[in-house]
Amino acid sequence: MASNLAPISIVRQLRQRDLFYFTPRMLSDLFILDLARVYRLIARFKEAGLIAEVEKGKYLLLGLEPERVLSNPLFIASHLVTPAYVSYWSALHFYGFTEQVPLTAFAATTKKKRPVSFHGFHFRFVTVQPHKFFGYRRERVGELPVLIADEAKAIVDSLDQPRYAGGIAEVAKALRAALEVVDVPTLIEYANRMRNKSLGSRLGYLLESLGHPVEGQRPEPLIVQLEAEKPGFSITPGTLAPETHLRSKPTVPSSAQKPGFWTPPERIPEPVEGLVCSASPVKLDPARSRNGHTNARWRVVVNVPPAELFPQGVG
Numbered sequence: 001m002a003s004n005l006a007p008i009s010i011v012r013q014l015r016q017r018d019l020f021y022f023t024p025r026m027l028s029d030l031f032i033l034d035l036a037r038v039y040r041l042i043a044r045f046k047e048a049g050l051i052a053e054v055e056k057g058k059y060l061l062l063g064l065e066p067e068r069v070l071s072n073p074l075f076i077a078s079h080l081v082t083p084a085y086v087s088y089w090s091a092l093h094f095y096g097f098t099e100q101v102p103l104t105a106f107a108a109t110t111k112k113k114r115p116v117s118f119h120g121f122h123f124r125f126v127t128v129q130p131h132k133f134f135g136y137r138r139e140r141v142g143e144l145p146v147l148i149a150d151e152a153k154a155i156v157d158s159l160d161q162p163r164y165a166g167g168i169a170e171v172a173k174a175l176r177a178a179l180e181v182v183d184v185p186t187l188i189e190y191a192n193r194m195r196n197k198s199l200g201s202r203l204g205y206l207l208e209s210l211g212h213p214v215e216g217q218r219p220e221p222l223i224v225q226l227e228a229e230k231p232g233f234s235i236t237p238g239t240l241a242p243e244t245h246l247r248s249k250p251t252v253p254s255s256a257q258k259p260g261f262w263t264p265p266e267r268i269p270e271p272v273e274g275l276v277c278s279a280s281p282v283k284l285d286p287a288r289s290r291n292g293h294t295n296a297r298w299r300v301v302v303n304v305p306p307a308e309l310f311p312q313g314v315g
Contacts, residue, residue: 007044011063018145020061020069021054021079054080054118068142073121075144077105080116081125084109085136085147088126088164091154094141095181097174098166106164108133108149108157126164132157132194152182156190159206160199168285172206172309184212188275197278198286204275205284205298209310215274216298 010031014022019030024038033041042059045051049066051059060076062069069075074086074094088106092098104122110133113125135153139146149157155178158165165171184207191203204216281294283301292303 007041007048007050010041011045011050011061014061015063020075021058021082022061023058052119055116060118068144070119072142072144072146073105073123074141074146074148076118076121077107077123078147080123081107081109081111081113083111083133084113084125085133085149087136087149087154087157088161089158089166089170091149092158092165092170092174094139094148095151095154095178097151097154097177098170100166100170102166124164126161132160134193135190151178152186152190154178155182155187156194156199156203159191159202160194160196162285163287167287168202169304169308173311175206176210176310176312179210179212184214188214192276197276198282200275201277201282201298201300202284204277205295205300205302206309208298216277 010027014020017030019026024035024042027033027038027041028035031038042051045059046053050062050064052062052066052070054060054076058080060069060079074090077090078084078086084107086094086105087108089098089100089102089104090106093100093102104124106124106126108128109125110128110130111125112127115125116123135156136147136149139148141148148154155171155175158171158174159168162168162171165174187203187207191200200216204214207214278299281299281301283290283303284292285304288303290301290303292301294301
């Protein structure tokens with residue numbers, strides 16, 4: 001490739017590879033060039049208006065239509081770090097679930113990435129664990145490719161981190177709008193995959209408030225699970241946590257009475273039906289105080305006025 005170094009040719013090859021964001025080292029490795037030649041190429045790209053420096057030593061490919069790129073914050077957000085997909089408030093607005101226009105473009109990524117300001121836009125990158133990095137697809141936004149959360153994942157991500165979606169009241173309004181196109185089983189599936197029981201409690205409460213009751217599963221505390229497996233231990237039915245009543249003290253068979261600790265058998269998790277929720281109270285809005293009543297079914301401290309959550313009423 002080193003023999004074909006025309007700027008336009010390189011730009012085409014970068015676009016074909018979806019490399020819209022690159023560093024000098026990436027160009028060096030891709031085109032088998034020494035860094036001195038790469039920096040000369042970058043200077044030519046800048047002079048021709050084919051690229052823009054977003055961060056020091058990091059460039060955004062503009063191509064022959066720079067304004068199309070520079071006016072598309074979702075496209076920029078999804079390419080400033082890899083892997084990443086647009087989500088939270090930005091995705092809610094993209095799907096029309098909220099009328100509020102966020103001043104910051106939000107993206108989920110498994111990497112750590114500092115906020116970026118570029119060309120009048122602000123970009124915020126939310127670091128998530130790998131098991132939460134799912135539920136996105138490729139969309140064309142302004143004729144440019146953007147990885148963005150699907151409708152259900154945009155809601156679930158926002159419930160996982162409401163502060164990146166305008167707060168829980170904004171997410172509740174978005175959920176109401178989303179239920180016209182998103183099916184509840186998908187929301188439940190996604191929520192359970194996130195492994196965040198607080199998220200499950202918030203989703204369950206909001207769905208039920210909006211007239212979509214779902215089944216909830218509240219896992220037994222680990223200490224109860226382990227104790228219940230000891231020989232001679234029994235639990236009165238219907239009296240699991242928070243109050244656990246024992247009918248007899250644990251007894252250990254003589255064959256097991258030897259120095260050392262009792263080791264519980266290995267547990268194989270069983271498939272969970274319904275929405276996994278918290279066993280202890282969680283705040284509906286994590287950013288507010290605990291002032292408010294507690295919904296016993298979902299273990300949610302409702303610390304947001306109903307009129308703020310559901311200005312159009314519930315049911």
